[in-house]
Structure formats: C-alpha cells, structure tokens
Amino acid sequence: MKILVLGSAAGGGFPQWNCNCPNCAGVRSGSINARPRTQSSIAVSANGTDWVLINASPDILQQIRSNPALQPARAIRDSGIAAVMVMDAQIDHITGLLMLREGKKKLNLYCTESVWDDLNHGLPLAKVLSHYCGVERHAIDGLAADATRFEPIEVPGIAGIRFHPLPLKSKAPPYSPHRENPGPGDNNGLMIENLDTGKKLFYAPGLGEIEPHVLEAMKTADCVLVDGTVWTGDEMITLGLTQKTAADMGHLQLSGAGGMIEVLDGVGERRKVLIHINNTNPILNEDSAERATLAKHGIEVAFDGMEISL
Numbered sequence: 383m384k385i386l387v388l389g390s391a392a393g394g395g396f397p398q399w400n401c402n403c404p405n406c407a408g409v410r411s412g413s414i415n416a417r418p419r420t421q422s423s424i425a426v427s428a429n430g431t432d433w434v435l436i437n438a439s440p441d442i443l444q445q446i447r448s449n450p451a452l453q454p455a456r457a458i459r460d461s462g463i464a465a466v467m468v469m470d471a472q473i474d475h476i477t478g479l480l481m482l483r484e485g486k487k488k489l490n491l492y493c494t495e496s497v498w499d500d501l502n503h504g505l506p507l508a509k510v511l512s513h514y515c516g517v518e519r520h521a522i523d524g525l526a527a528d529a530t531r532f533e534p535i536e537v538p539g540i541a542g543i544r545f546h547p548l549p550l551k552s553k554a555p556p557y558s559p560h561r562e563n564p565g566p567g568d569n570n571g572l573m574i575e576n577l578d579t580g581k582k583l584f585y586a587p588g589l590g591e592i593e594p595h596v597l598e599a600m601k602t603a604d605c606v607l608v609d610g611t612v613w614t615g616d617e618m619i620t621l622g623l624t625q626k627t628a629a630d631m632g633h634l635q636l637s638g639a640g641g642m643i644e645v646l647d648g649v650g651e652r653r654k655v656l657i658h659i660n661n662t663n664p665i666l667n668e669d670s671a672e673r674a675t676l677a678k679h680g681i682e683v684a685f686d687g688m689e690i691s692l
C-alpha cells in the first residue's frame with residue numbers, strides 16, 4: 383500500500399497568497415530553509431494505478447500534475463482517482479471537488495451524513511456538481527453505539543485496502559449549521575489498512591482533542607499522519623493575523639502540556655508524521671529550534687510528494 387502526500391499545508395497553503403509572516407516572506411525570498419506546500423490531501427493505492435483521494439484540496443490540479451502516478455492514461459479521458467473520501471467539509475478539504483467536474487462518470491464520494499449535509503447546504507458543492515459530472519454519494523455511516531467508529535469501507539476497484547473511519551473532536555466549518563456544536567461525523571479520522579500485510583496508517587489532519595478511542599487508534603497504527611497545524615495555540619494571534627486560538631479552529635497545538643508532541647511521545651514506537659501544517663508554524667523552517675525538537679522526539683514533517691509504503 384502506497385500513501386502519497388499530495389498537500390501537506392493547512393488552509394491557505396505555504397506561502398499563503400496574502401501573508402507576509404516570517405515564514406511566508408522567508409520562503410518567498412528564499413531567505414529561510416523551507417519548501418512551499420500545497421493544501422491538505424493524500425492519495426492511497428494498493429496497485430499504484432487506482433487511487434482513493436482522501437480530501438480534495440483546492441490545489442488538486444497542481445497536485446495531479448506533480449504526481450504522474452495519478453494519471454495512468456489508459457484512455458483519451460482518464461484518471462487514476464477511483465473515488466474521493468473526505469474527512470470534513472472544510473474549504474481546504476472539499477473545494478477540489480469542483481476541479482474534478484469534467485469526469486465522464488459521477489464522482490464517487492465517500493462522506494458522513496453531516497459532511498453531506500454541508501455539501502448540500504452550508505457550501506452546496508454537491509448541488510453545483512449536479513450540473514456537471516454529478517456526485518455518487520457513498521455513505522460513511524453505521525456509527526457504533528459508543529460513537530468511536532463507523533462501519534469499515536471497501537472501495538470498489540481498490541482491492542486490498544480497508545478504510546476504517548472514526549469520528550473525532552474538532553470544529554465544523556464556519557458556514558456549517560453544526561459549527562458550534564459539532565457531532566459525530568462533522569470531523570473524522572481514518573485508519574487505512576493494508577489487507578495483505580495488516581499494516582495500518584492513521585490519518586487525522588484536523589484533530590482538536592485526543593479522546594481515548596483516538597489515542598487507541600494511534601497506538602495500533604504502524605504510522606500516524608496527524609494534525610501539525612500550529613506550534614502554539616496563540617501563534618496566529620501573536621503574529622497579529624487573527625483573534626482565533628488553535629482550539630477555536632479545532633486544532634491541538636504541538637508544544638506544551640497536552641500538546642501533540644506529548645501525545646505522540648505516549649503512543650510508543652511507530653512512525654510519526656505531522657501534516658496540515660499552517661504557514662505560521664516555525665517547524666516549516668528546517669533550521670529552526672522547533673524543527674530540531676521534533677527530530678529529538680522522532681517526529682517527521684510531511685512534505686508535498688512524500689511517499690509512505692505500508
């Protein structure tokens with residue numbers, strides 16, 4: 383099973399179009415050791431030809447161009463993307479769906495009821511797409527009685543991989559009716575299992591709180607690919623960019639007590655990779671003290687084009 387990191391940045395990408403924070407200005411001018419990144423998305427395949435896109439970033443067209451494996455060219459019109467699965471209804475994870483509108487068949491889309499509701503009301507991309515390729519929605523449902531997991535999914539055409547979605551705590555998008563009281567299904571993580579090797583990847587690009595079932599999932603995965611949005615909860619406030627803390631946006635900060643580094647220290651020996659990195663995060667500067675701290679804890683930072691084989 384191959385996992386391709388298509389986009390490793392948070393919403394806005396890196397550098398962000400209107401941002402002159404030290405990181406964005408530094409990467410633009412080449413004065414810091416950092417690489418640009420597109421917005422949050424991964425692709426998964428067992429055979430290297432047929433892929434499931436997990437989250438559809440607004441940068442999807444650039445990501446497809448940068449990853450020729452996603453275009454197997456078997457016909458005059460073709461794509462390696464057999465289906466799309468989205469973890470939430472945030473702009474950075476769904477607006478790429480619009481870029482896939484030229485498909486000859488309905489777009490296979492796997493999402494929860496809450497996300498589907500946002501795609502038909504808060505940000506009604508499903509309605510818009512009905513005028514183009516249309517959407518064949520496949521439900522992520524069957525929530526367990528203890529609300530720790532949904533029914534596992536096998537995607538037709540993607541043999542050898544099973545997807546285990548689970549609800550987790552973060553924030554619903556600003557345009558969602560569930561913004562302030564998100565429920566199971568508004569934000570999700572995904573255990574991706576290679577049925578041949580039994581190896582598993584745990585993916586959660588938006589993670590606000592580590593509930594027991596999330597910690598358990600992290601402890602049973604061979605590789606965790608999780609929310610690395612910000613270093614401190616108030617870094618965007620300190621830079622004068624927003625009034626919102628990371629918690630207000632549904633993201634757990636990396637540093638400090640209860641932060642993601644501490645969480646990852648507690649999940650034992652396994653590959654640990656951060657994704658969905660906001661452009662303000664000092665870890666983007668590869669020469670920073672914060673990046674060195676991650677290395678000491680055995681934590682990697684995903685980059686666009688990173689490949690993980692499990």
Ligand code: MLT
Pocket residue numbers: 392393394472473474588631632
């Ligand atoms: C988030 O992850 O908090 C959002 O995607 C931010 C955004 O894109 O505005």
Ligand code: MN
Pocket residue numbers: 392393422472474588658
């Ligand atoms: Mn985001």
Ligand code: ZN
Pocket residue numbers: 398401402403404405406407661662
């Ligand atoms: Zn910036």
